[in-house]
Amino acid sequence: MIARVRIPAVRADSRPQCESSIATHAAGDTDRTKPAPDPYLRAAELHGVPPAACVAIEDSHWGLESARTAGMRTLAITHTYPRDALTGSADVVIDSLAEVTLELVARL
Numbered sequence: 001m002i003a004r005v006r007i008p009a010v011r012a013d014s015r016p017q018c019e020s021s022i023a024t025h026a027a028g029d030t031d032r033t034k035p036a037p038d039p040y041l042r043a044a045e046l047h048g049v050p051p052a053a054c055v056a057i058e059d060s061h062w063g064l065e066s067a068r069t070a071g072m073r074t075l076a077i078t079h080t081y082p083r084d085a086l087t088g089s090a091d092v093v094i095d096s097l098a099e100v101t102l103e104l105v106a107r108l
Contacts, residue, residue, distance in 0.1 A: 035062040037070035044070070055105050057097070064089045073108040075100065 030038035037051075044051045056067030059079040064086070067074050076090035077097065086093045091108050094100065 034060075034066040035069070037066055040067045040070035040072055044072070055108055057100070058090070061086075061089060075104075075108075 030036075030042050032038045040054070040056060041051060044054050051071035054070075054072040055075060056063070056070075056072045057075045057077055058064045058067055059077045059081070061081070064074050064076055068089075074090040074092075076086035076093045078086065078093065078095050083093050083095070092104065094104075
């Protein structure tokens with residue numbers, strides 16, 4: 001049996017763009033920006049889901065702090081900082097978005 005899973009994807013950064021299933025929430029859309037939780041709280045609100053049901057993918061310490069303070073689980077990606085600098089700041093550290101699977105997200 002195949003089950004359909006809907007996973008809303010949001011970006012909370014300063015690059016306003018929209019791709020098919022990804023809704024973007026730009027940093028300027030809230031009064032406070034990262035590391036405050038406001039961008040991630042707003043993104044969850046726009047999707048009608050509680051922050052605890054969200055997983056944020058981040059490449060910076062400020063973004064990780066923002067998402068964790070919002071109550072989200074976090075995946076750190078090693079685009080900006082090396083793995084050892086992100087370990088401990090995120091629930092999981094990955095090297096590539098290709099590593100993101102439903103199984104990985106479900107384990108969080």
